[in-house]
């Protein structure tokens with residue numbers, strides 16, 4: 709059994725950038741994988757992650773100028789954006 713993540717409801721103005729994509733953020737968040745299984749969608753049975761529903765919702769959010777990274781758990785950022793690894797320190 710997959711245990712999902714804790715969630716939080718946030719109140720924002722409907723006509724704010726986040727308010728305008730609230731439904732897409734809800735969809736996106738429902739397709740976020742559990743901590744123990746970062747490559748498996750916790751909503752779509754038998755689907756890997758990121759799944760199609762997540763990607764479609766994320767595209768909608770991004771197209772309206774909201775940073776998808778602000779609504780995706782940080783531990784999943786390397787899965788979505790592997791090229792954004794921190795630069796190595798030069799001493």
Ligand SMILES: [Zn+2]
Pocket residue numbers: 739749750751752755759760761762
């Ligand atoms: Zn899914």
